[in-house]
Amino acid sequence: MLTLEQLGEIQQTLAGGRVLTAYIAADESDPSDRSSWRRRLNAGLENIEQGLEGDERKAFAAARKLLEAELEPHRGFLPGKGWVAFVTPERVALCTEVPAPMPDLVRWRDGAVLGPLMRALKQKRPVLTVLIDSRRARVLRYVEGELTEETSYRADTYIDDLTDINSSKRGGTRSGMRGETASDAAERIHREETERLVRTVAEALRPQINNDTLLLIGGTPAAETALRKALEPLAGDRMTLDTSLHVNMTPAQLQPVVERTASELSRQRQLARVRYVVENAGGNGRGMLHAHAI
Template sequence: MLTDVELLDLYRQLRERDVLSVYLDAEERDPAEKTAWRRRLNNLVAEARGAADGAAGRRAAFDAAVARVMERLDQYTGFLPGRGWAAFATPDRLWYAGSLPAPMPDLVAWDTGMRVAPLVRGLKQNRAVIALLLDRQRARLFRYRGGELGEPEELVPDAPEPDIEGTRGAKRAATHTGMRGATGTDVRQSLADAAAERLARLAVERAVALAGDDGFLVLGGTPEMIAAAARRLPKTMAGRVAERPSLHLAVTPAELQPILEEAASTLSRKQQEELLRDVLEAARAGGLGAIGREHVEYALRDGGVDTLLISRRLRESQPEVVERIIRAALDAGVTRVEELGGEGADALDGEAGGVAARLRYRPRPAETVGAK
């Protein structure tokens, strides 16, 4: 999966070139339909060839680009990997081809510049989701990103062995004072508590580093240690943490992955809905928010957009409109694009016609845009 920086670079390189863009849905699981994607692809290629310019040179360029994509697809004899698949080719080169962690619409387009709207939708799947599972004896960290769950990291407390004999000797020496001495059990418990505290601190530090600036963190394990980890989280993780006490340290990767996907989806939806509320309130108050296509496209031309919000319903019903808006965003260097579904999409459709933006600054007056 391309990162946002890689996508922007690829988009700019291909912006003025004839490009074949191919997207395929890869979510088939019925063995009887394991090559259904190939039949759909052949039909879409035939349609795109029929719609291509009839000039011999342009048709030959189309066929050359198709050949490059087909050559890559020949390695798959059954299901496609991932949940979606995409490729971008010119007659002389296959620029990108690979699986995607998000489902994609079936699409073949021969156009000036690459079709980007479906791919941008999958960018947020590159956000890391870290699972931190811990009890008093150990911690396990998993990193899920781009549809792949990595191997776990193991952490254990570095507690010293209790000096029980020395402690007992100290206790006997102190009995003449009338003060109660520490038992071996007391010392063991104290050391175990200190080790657990160190484990929680070290595990949280590592998990936060893995999550980065925009990743999610899912806490699991024993209730005591989940609470200990939660207390140590920095403020920068606010809104990016979910607790799942049902996750135990012996969880298998197959059990863990769907739980991480659900938690990430829930956290992402909450973030999007909070962002939309902020944008709508800012737009009503004349602040750093823009709503509606006209205002958002104007802000994009002026370079003032920080984050673009698109309704999933708008993308599905008017894909060409969304493609134009997202291309304008990439032209402006904006790769923060959020696609809202559910209640968020309802609010975005109802109040902003399916398009809104958080702004870095207020656009200049229309008559000054482009003026030197």
């Protein structure tokens, strides 16, 4: 599955040149309609070609020939739920199935039409949510509109277990460590257990964080901050904290927050890409600043 980062690279590569974009709805099961996708695609291609003349028509025909050759092996149903193709007169930049429903759409213009694919990628993009305090942590995953709890972790020692440290000793003012009061011992052990819990959660999450994963952390400020510091090298600007969240929230309470956070993180990253394109437009860059009708 493509990532949004890879899609951004494709966008830059194709910017400024004529591109044949084709989206194909492939989520079909009726045997009598096993080739209907091809008829719909051909109708869209014919509709465009009829309105072209001269060199533009030749360029389109070259791109169409490449697309049709790429799809030729698929005689019946297309695999997957949808397909997308970006084709120039010289090459097939992308032609692949997409694990999400796609609309039927054919366009010939400068640059690729990315909207439907970007929306599908956002739905597929995982959002990890971690709720953590000094005692426990919960990990939930949001993908394709569903939030599910994956696992939970607990600190080895609860602060409640420390109130009677050395209570059997006369005066009850000192712990077993020289010069350390019982309250100091409780604070030290509390801190050590929180740090251990953070390390455990961070180690478990690292293999799950790739270039497309968003991360939301909630809980107590100290635990949130420590976990963010541990994961920042991997998650970077795809991670955010929300101190309004707490470890006892239900998935139903969390889901609206996760959805809003995912949208905001995606928006911020898209704005960053727009700024990058603007800064690189013209000159030797491949930025392209104008609007298209989809």
